[in-house]
Amino acid sequence: MSDPSVSALIAEETEGGAPQRSFWSDAFRTLRRRPTVIAAAVIALFFLFMATFPWVFTDKDPQRCDIADSRIPPQWFGGEHPFGTNVHGCDVLAELVYGSRPSLLLAFLVVGASVLIGIVLGTLSGYYLGIVDAVISRTVEVFLVVPLLLAALLLLSLFRTVDLGDGLLATIIQPAIVLTMFGWMGYTRYVRASVLETKNLDYVTAARVLGASDARIMFRHVLPNAIGTVTALVPTAIAAVIGTEAVLAFLGIGVRPPAVSWGIMITEGSEWFTGGSQYLLLFPLGCLLATVLAFVVLGDNLRDALDPKLR
């Protein structure tokens, strides 16, 4: 710059600028100040920790049951079965702890896969439009009009005789596939809409003028700016899948015994609710509600924090 006064002015202006802050750290700052968010995060992390390291919480095996110990009421922390035993004599605490695994793993698998599909298809459809968009958008509509529960009931009962083994993944893979099949459409639409909005901004044109390839424009310019709205949906979606798992288990077509999940415990416990053993229903139901509520609250607040209009 030839004019020293002007450069001095500019230098001064930048020196006094805002401290370094990114979009995400801004959102994080907003979230940190809300007590409900902290409570929800603690609950969600607690259950995630439980699902990851179940042996920390119980030394019993949920599959080793003694029928002689049937329906022992909760002994709390003095006795051998703090939360009591169920009708087969299995330890309820151990079931709760191990039962969180299929529920949460299923939720993360389904939401992860759906978001991935949504991002890929939504980006392609919003960026290229034309025939690509027509095919993807019509497919979205076809899947949207099929009621989830009907489709899940049909598909899961068709393949219920297929035995995939006893592993954790094997017990949830069927519901995971079905729930993903009917869970990706929302993300596709969201991503498509934000891509449409983003791709006409000047910085995308600038990249095109520089000769950037389509892939570069999509991954460097369009997606990072279009993805914000989708992240806010994730916690809420996780909550929804946990709930749906319980419904499918209740209907007998989700995760199936002898595997344990909260949904299965709710099903089994409901039979004894009027028979004097209310705790068999209330413990798994309480865990389910706490987890779902925590994720919903997180999702709501994340959406608020990421919405630039509410800043």
Next chain:
Amino acid sequence: MTDTDVVLEVRDLAKSYPVRRGVVFKREVGTVRAVDGVSLTLRRGKTLGLVGESGSGKSTLAKLLVGVEKPTRGQILVDGVDVSELGRADRRRLRSTLQMVFQDPYTSLNPRMSVGEIVGEAYAIHPDVTPPGGRDKAVRELLDRVGLNPDHVNRYPHQFSGGQRQRIGIARALAVRPRILICDEPVSALDVSIQGQVVNLLEELQDDLGLSYLFIAHDLSVVRHIADEVAVMYLGRIVEAGGDAEVYDRTSHPYTRALMSAVPVPDPTRREDRAIVLEGDMPSPSDPPSGCHFHTRCWLAPTVADPSSGETRPDGARIPSVCRHDSPKLAPQESPDHLAACHFALDAPRR
């Protein structure tokens, strides 16, 4: 023109967008002629100012020139070579000849990329133009060049003011060392005090690097300051073109004269001079008026109309029949380089 100084020439360039109706079977119900037969010449180291109201097709013309949109008709010649005939590799090379500076400094920078990434992206796309010192050094030099602190490479766009962001946009365009810069209203979104700084920066860069500018604006005073030649656009067509002295001092087209009278004059005693007020908005480019596009709003036409003329326009004024039926060609005025498209052009300066 066989002038070797001509770096960019546009011949009869046109761009029309189809207007479609219907959900499944999209019928074409008309076309919007955003740019309608524009010819321009840009010389080395010179600035061509392009002026016009919003919707006159200025920005579409810019997009055609940088290759973001494909023209429906006409030629763009860069250094005498027709751009549409170039192969992929040559077209890529063209990117480093012609660059663009955008209007809105708030949407022209990717908010998720640091300044270093934004300016350095050119080198990631064109590794062959990276200067010997490496990418980081080149970016720092560019920032210094446009008057920003080179230590701010890691900052993000939202940490800068509008004027600084515009400087970042200029640095990004300069990264590939272009010879022609298309500036699409580069200062319209800035404060007046900042406008001056950015215009001065552009002039300085022109002197140092020998750049040629196509400077698009709607502010006539800015264009007068920076441009050597001026072209005025109305509804996708050039209505007047010439050297800046000719266009500003011997205005031949009534539309240009109206634009000039709209420039604020910081002198209260001359307030009475601002006599020409155009009525209404610019007509829709999907349904342009017949004959001379400007006849529906022209202030000159009623004054030159024969009282016996049967032609009246919607507002009741009598206008010459030729304005309604014949499209005027760009014709030389007093000097051969000064062109105006008006049937009664020569009358204008005298009024």
